Each structure stands twice: as structure tokens, then as C-alpha cells.
Amino acid sequence: MFHLNGASVTYGSTVALDSINLQIRPGEAVGFVGLSGAGKTTLFRLLNGMVRPTRGTVQVNGNSLASLSLEELRQVRAQIGFVHQDLSLIPNLRVLHNVLAGRLGRLSLWQGARTLLFPPRSCVNEVYEILQRVGIPEKLYQRTDRLSGGQRQRVAIARALFQRPKGLLADEPVSSVDPARARSAVSLLTQISREEGLTLCVSLHNLELAREFFPRLVGLRKGRIAFDRATEEVKEEEFQSLYDLGAANGGGTSDREE
Amino acid sequence: MGGTSGADSIQPVSLRRGMGLRRILILIILGAGLWAFIQLNLTPADLIPNPGGLQVAGKFFSRALSPALTYEAEFVPANTQPLLWKAIQAAGTTVVFAAAAMSLALVAGLILGFLASTAWWVGDPAGGRSATVVFLRRSVAPIIYGSTRVLITLMRSVHELLWAVLLLAAFGLSHLSAAVAIAIPFGGTLAKIFAEMIDEAPRDVAEAYRGSGASSTQVYLLGLLPRALPDMIAYAFYRFECALRSSAILGFFGYPTLGFFIAASFENLHYGEVWTYLYTLFFLVTVVDWWSGALRKRFAV
Numbered sequence: 001m002f003h004l005n006g007a008s009v010t011y012g013s014t015v016a017l018d019s020i021n022l023q024i025r026p027g028e029a030v031g032f033v034g035l036s037g038a039g040k041t042t043l044f045r046l047l048n049g050m051v052r053p054t055r056g057t058v059q060v061n062g063n064s065l066a067s068l069s070l071e072e073l074r075q076v077r078a079q080i081g082f083v084h085q086d087l088s089l090i091p092n093l094r095v096l097h098n099v100l101a102g103r104l105g106r107l108s109l110w111q112g113a114r115t116l117l118f119p120p121r122s123c124v125n126e127v128y129e130i131l132q133r134v135g136i137p138e139k140l141y142q143r144t145d146r147l148s149g150g151q152r153q154r155v156a157i158a159r160a161l162f163q164r165p166k167g168l169l170a171d172e173p174v175s176s177v178d179p180a181r182a183r184s185a186v187s188l189l190t191q192i193s194r195e196e197g198l199t200l201c202v203s204l205h206n207l208e209l210a211r212e213f214f215p216r217l218v219g220l221r222k223g224r225i226a227f228d229r230a231t232e233e234v235k236e237e238e239f240q241s242l243y244d245l246g247a248a249n250g251g252g253t254s255d256r257e258e
Numbered sequence: 259m260g261g262t263s264g265a266d267s268i269q270p271v272s273l274r275r276g277m278g279l280r281r282i283l284i285l286i287i288l289g290a291g292l293w294a295f296i297q298l299n300l301t302p303a304d305l306i307p308n309p310g311g312l313q314v315a316g317k318f319f320s321r322a323l324s325p326a327l328t329y330e331a332e333f334v335p336a337n338t339q340p341l342l343w344k345a346i347q348a349a350g351t352t353v354v355f356a357a358a359a360m361s362l363a364l365v366a367g368l369i370l371g372f373l374a375s376t377a378w379w380v381g382d383p384a385g386g387r388s389a390t391v392v393f394l395r396r397s398v399a400p401i402i403y404g405s406t407r408v409l410i411t412l413m414r415s416v417h418e419l420l421w422a423v424l425l426l427a428a429f430g431l432s433h434l435s436a437a438v439a440i441a442i443p444f445g446g447t448l449a450k451i452f453a454e455m456i457d458e459a460p461r462d463v464a465e466a467y468r469g470s471g472a473s474s475t476q477v478y479l480l481g482l483l484p485r486a487l488p489d490m491i492a493y494a495f496y497r498f499e500c501a502l503r504s505s506a507i508l509g510f511f512g513y514p515t516l517g518f519f520i521a522a523s524f525e526n527l528h529y530g531e532v533w534t535y536l537y538t539l540f541f542l543v544t545v546v547d548w549w550s551g552a553l554r555k556r557f558a559v
Contacts, residue, residue, distance in 0.1 A: 045383075050469050052384045070382055078471030088466035090484050104480065105471020112476050163470050 001026045001167055001199040002047050006056035009042050016042040018223040019056065024199060026166070029190055031214030031231075032203040034242050038220040040203040041085075044169045047201065049076045061166065078105035081160030081198075083170040083189075087152055091145035095136075095155050098144050099127045102159035130158045134188060150181040157189065167199035175205055182206065186213050207239060318529045325537055326530030330523075341531065344519065345538045352515040353542065355433075355508065356501040359440035363501070364494060366441065367448025373406040374453035377461075378478055382468065406449075413446025418504050422511055436513050440504050444497055451493055452486075459486035488554070495550030499543050506539050 002024040009017040017039045024030055032040050045051040046058055049065055058065045060076050068076065081102070089098045097116055100123060104112045115123060124140075131137045134154040139147060144155060153173065160168055170189055174182030186202065190213045193200035204210045210217055210231075217234055219226040219242050227238050307315070329341050339347075372378065379399045381391065418440045425435035464481035468474075472481065509517025516535050523531035 045469075048469050050383055050465075065384075070384070073382075073384055074471040074473065076471075077469055080469075082466065082469045084462070084466055086462050088462040090463055092488060093484070101467060101480065102470060104467055104476050109473060109475050109479070112472070112480065116480065160470075 001028070001061060002201075003059040004046070004053075004056065005059075007046060007053040007058050008055040009046060009051055010054045015223050017046065017053075020225055022218065022225065022228065024201065026199050027197050028216065029193060029200040029214055030202075030216045030218060031210040032201060032218050032220060033205075033207060033210050033239070034203075034220035034226070036205075038242070039223040040220055041171055042223075043220065044082070044171050044201065044203065047167075048080050048082055048169055049073045074105060078163065079166045081163045081165035081168045083153075083156050083160050083168070083173045085172040085175060087156040089144050089152060089155055089159075091143075093144055095131070095139045095142050095144055095147070095158075096124065096127055098155055099130065099158045099162050102162035103164070105163065127158070127162060130161050133161070133192060134158050149177050150185070153177060153181070153185055154188070157185075157192075161192065161196075165198065167201070168193055170200075170202040172203055172205065174209070179206075183209060190214075317527075318532070321529040321533050324530060325533035326528065327534070330528040330530055331526065341534065345516075345534055348509075348514060348516045348519050348535065349538045349542055351513070352502060352505045352509075352539070355436055355505040355513065355515055356440070356498065358433075358437040359444060359505065360494070360498050360501050362437060362441035363444035363448055363497070366445030367452055367494075370406055370410055370445065370449035371452030371456065374403050374410055374449055375456040376403060377457050377459075377482055379403075382474060407453075410446045410449045410453075413442050414450065416443060418443050419507065422508055426511060431512055433513075436505075436508050436511075439508070440501055444501060444504075448494065448497060452490055455486045455489045455493070456482065459483075459489075461485075492550065492554045495546065495553065498550070499546050502539070502542055502546060 002022065004020045004022040007017060007020045007022075008015065020043065032043070034040055042051065046053060046065075047060065049060060049068075052058075052065050061079065063072070063076055065073065065076070090101075096119065100116055100119055103115070103123075107115060119127075128137055128140055131140055131154075134157050136147075136151050136154050136158075139151060139155075144152060147155065156173075157170075168189065173189070174185050177185065186204070186209050189200060189202060192198070202210075202214070215231055216229070217231050218228045219234070219238060221242050226242055227234055326341060329338070376399075379395055381395065421442050422436065422439035425439050429435040459482055461482065463485060464477045467481040468477045506516040506520075509515035509519065510521050512518060516539050520532055520535045523529075523535065
């Protein structure tokens with residue numbers, strides 16, 4: 001699904017990612033851990049085709065990002081659902097419309113506008129089914145800003161699923177909700193991805209959740225891959241090494257609070 | 259002022275320079291104000307009105323609590339409509355002129371506001387590498403929104419009353435010249451504020467839609483504009499209130515809006531009637547304010 005070979009991303013003189021080699025097979029579930037600023041977000045934007053590598057190659061479903069036209073790049077993006085840290089929902093729209101917007105990438109401007117303004121029956125039914133899967137079917141016609149944080153997060157997941165993606169990326173999806181909700185959200189993501197056969201990449205501050213739900217973990221540190229192996233093989237020192245920067249004021253524990 | 263000098267004495271040494279600059283600026287502003295007073299020969303004595311003026315003002319304000327319900331003139335032609343009906347009609351005309359002007363201003367404001375915003379030049383983060391696109395973005399884009407901004411400023415810098423004078427001279431007392439007179443400065447103001455609202459709207463949803471493969475047009479229309487829309491609607495309603503007032507004032511030029519009847523009654527010293535028309539205007543503005551408040555609540559973020 002994703003194949004990175006020596007991929008680097010630089011913004012001006014800042015190196016966000018440095019020679020990343022990474023291979024993720026279709027249907028795999030991978031957790032990404034590391035401090036803020038370690039490059040997780042840039043890496044996800046790379047996998048999503050929002051950024052092209054400055055050096056090296058990135059292949060998504062066999063397409064090399066560097067050689068794609070913008071139009072082809074959009075088709076690649078449409079195959080990958082993205083759950084954003086800030087959720088990126090329009091608060092004064094109904095849940096239905098926020099979810100419907102997930103499919104814009106597969107529709108023309110006119111079709112997209114029509115789907116949002118006059119949603120066809122079939123689309124509404126499909127949104128309802130997806131909302132059932134994420135556990136909030138009764139919120140279909142609710143305004144999004146009337147929902148709780150946890151419910152809004154489910155709307156963001158539903159939007160990504162309505163996109164009919166092959167892969168799902170979630171960048172710090174649980175940093176804004178309480179621990180119990182965080183657990184159920186990660187559980188939901190992994191469960192749906194398994195059932196649908198989606199490739200799942202989730203970046204997490206919370207090490208316990210990462211260990212519990214993901215068979216494979218990738219640790220990022222200062223734009224480089226610190227480790228990439230089966231979860232049970234990752235040593236405690238390796239986790240500690242990710243948080244060296246914050247060691248002066250208690251390192252690892254401060255990140256677990258989020 | 260006292261606060262400034264007091265705070266100054268306990269400022270750390272490193273901030274002294276900044277405080278000095280600020281003090282100079284305050285002195286310049288105060289100096290400019292004083293100079294304006296001297297230029298206009300304003301003295302405290304001007305605040306004392308002459309006895310005649312005081313009498314008129316007294317008569318006028320004494321009618322505030324007893325607005326006229328019927329005509330104050332001694333002779334009223336038999337086929338004249340009742341005063342209140344006339345006030346309602348004038349209010350209707352005021353609304354019609356304001357609505358016509360706002361419709362024109364909204365079209366102008368949306369188009370010019372779009373051109374004067376910079377958000378639509380933000381290309382795809384992974385695209386825009388071709389030399390033509392870079393060239394267009396660096397040369398044509400600044401020309402378009404730069405010249406639009408100049409046009410907007412020209413429209414705004416002339417007051418609607420002055421536009422009305424100019425257009426009346428050119429086209430006579432036509433309905434269109436009244437609507438256009440209001441629409442030009444209002445369109446400019448709407449465009450300026452719309453452009454700022456679009457540029458300052460949160461980009462989170464736009465980025466998310468782009469990431470799901472949406473085209474740049476979709477991203478702009480469905481991801482960015484909806485984020486600015488609640489503010490834009492609220493502001494347009496506020497401008498509609500302003501348009502009502504301007505439309506009423508255009509009556510001074512002879513249009514049958516509230517201003518026409520206010521001026522006529524005032525000249526005839528029928529202060530009760532003036533208050534009737536003023537309360538009608540007050541009622542109109544209140545209704546629009548209430549209506550926009552209700553809508554704002556619906557669109558609120």
C-alpha cells in the first residue's frame with residue numbers, strides 16, 4: 001500500500017523527514033509514536049499525497065507520487081481517508097452534510113455541490129449505515145456543533161469512511177478527548193479497518209493505546225525512524241529514547257497525559 | 259495620561275525606548291486634535307446655544323413622547339391619506355430602496371471581495387510547480403487583487419450622499435440613481451470586509467477536503483467559504499441596517515422615503531409628525547436587528 005524509499009521532506013532549511021524507508025502492506029495496522037515535531041504529521045501528509053518528497057520516492061498503491069500530475073494525485077488522495085487531529089468539521093452544518101463531504105474527491109464540482117445541497121436517498125442511507133457502525137445513527141440530522149467531543153470524532157471517522165478509502169490515516173485522533181473515549185475511538189478505528197480490510201496508520205501520543213491495539217509500531221525521532229518492528233519486540237529503552245528531548249522534565253510521562 | 263507616566267517610572271530600563279516612542283505618538287495625536295480645534299475656532303462659548311435655538315430644541319424634544327397620530331396642519335385636503343398610513347408607505351419605500359441597493363451591493367461585494375481576497379491563490383501544496391503557474395501567481399495575482407483593492411477604496415471613500423448628488427446630476431431623480439448611490443459605497447465596504455473574512459476564515463476544513471482529493475474549486479467553494487459565511491451573513495445584515503438609514507436620508511433629495519417626510523414636516527414645524535416618522539425608522543431598524551439576530555443564532559458557530 002505504502003512504500004517509502006529514502007524519502008525526505010525539507011521546508012526551506014528545516015528537515016521535517018530524513019531518508020525514511022518504510023513499507024506498509026495492504027490491510028496492515030501500524031501505530032506511529034514519537035514526540036510532537038518528530039515528523040508524524042509530515043509523514044502522514046506524505047502518505048496522503050499532500051506533500052511530495054524533496055528526495056527519495058513515495059509509492060502509494062504502486063503510484064510514484066513524484067511523477068503524478070495534480071489530477072492523478074487527487075485520485076490517490078481520494079483513496080485515503082484522513083482523520084485529522086482537529087477533526088476539521090464545519091460546526092454549523094448537520095452531521096449528514098459533514099459526512100457527505102467525504103466523497104467530494106470522487107465527484108465533479110457540480111455533482112459535489114448537488115450531493116451536498118440535495119443529498120440523494122441512496123447517499124443518505126449510506127451515511128446512516130456508516131453512522132450506525134460508528135455508533136451515532138441518531139445524530140444524522142443533528143447540527144455538528146451540538147455534539148460532544150467524542151461524537152464529533154465519530155463524525156470525522158464517518159466522513160473518512162464515506163470516502164470509500166483503501167487506507168485510513170488518523171493523526172493524533174484522540175489527543176482532544178478523555179482517556180476512556182480515546183480508547184473506544186482507537187478500538188473503533190482498528191475494528192472497522194479490520195472488517196473492511198483497510199490499511200490503518202494511527203499516530204498516538206499514548207503509548208499504552210499504541211501497544212494495545214497495534215501489532216506493529218514505528219517510532220519517529222527528529223524526522224528519522226528510530227524503530228520499526230512488531231510491538232512485542234520493541235524494548236522499553238527504545239520507547240524511552242523517543243522522549244530523550246523531554247528527559248529534563250520527566251520525558252515519557254508528560255506525553256502520556258495527553 | 260497619568261497612568262502612562264506612572265507606569266513609565268517603574269518600567270525596566272530596556273523598555274524605556276518603546277515608551278518614549280509611544281509618548282511621542284500620543285503627543286502628536288493630542289497636538290493634531292488641538293490644532294483642529296484652533297482651526298475651527300471652537301471655544302467653550304460655542305457650547306451655549308442661542309435662546310432661539312434653545313426654544314426650537316425644547317419644542318422639538320417635548321414632542322418626543324407625543325408623536326402625531328394625525329396631521330398637524332390646520333387644513334388637510336379631503337382626499338389625503340391618514341398620517342400613519344403615509345408613514346407606513348414611506349417606511350415601505352425606504353425598505354424597497356434599501357433592499358434594491360443591498361442587492362446590487364451584495365453582488366458587487368461578493369465579486370470584488372472574492373477578487374480582493376488572497377485565499378483563492380493558495381494553490382495545492384503538492385502542485386503549482388510548473389513555471390507558468392508560479393509566474394501567474396507572482397505577477398498576475400498581485401495585479402488583480404491590488405487593482406481590486408484600489409477600486410474598492412475609491413468606492414468607499416465617497417459617501418452615498420455625494421454619490422447621490424453626482425448621479426442625480428447625471429441621471430435625474432430616477433429610482434436607479436438612488437439605489438446605485440447607496441450600492442457603490444456599500445458594495446465597496448462589503449467587498450473589503452468579505453475579502454478579510456474569507457482570508458481569515460479557518461483553513462482546517464479546506465485542507466481536509468483537499469486531502470480527500472477535492473479539486474481547488476471544491477476546496478474554495480465548499481471548504482473555505484462556508485467557514486466565512488456566518489460572519490459574512492451577519493455583516494451583510496448590519497449593512498442592511500445602515501442601508502435603511504441611508505435610504506431614509508436620500509428622501510432629502512426628493513425620493514419618497516422617510517427622509518422626505520421628515521424634512522417636510524420639520525420645515526413646517528410639525529415636530530409631532532417628525533417624531534412619528536423617526537419612530538417608524540427606529541421600528542424598521544429594530545425589526546432588521548431582531549431578524550439578523552435570530553438568523554445569526556441559527557448560523558452561529
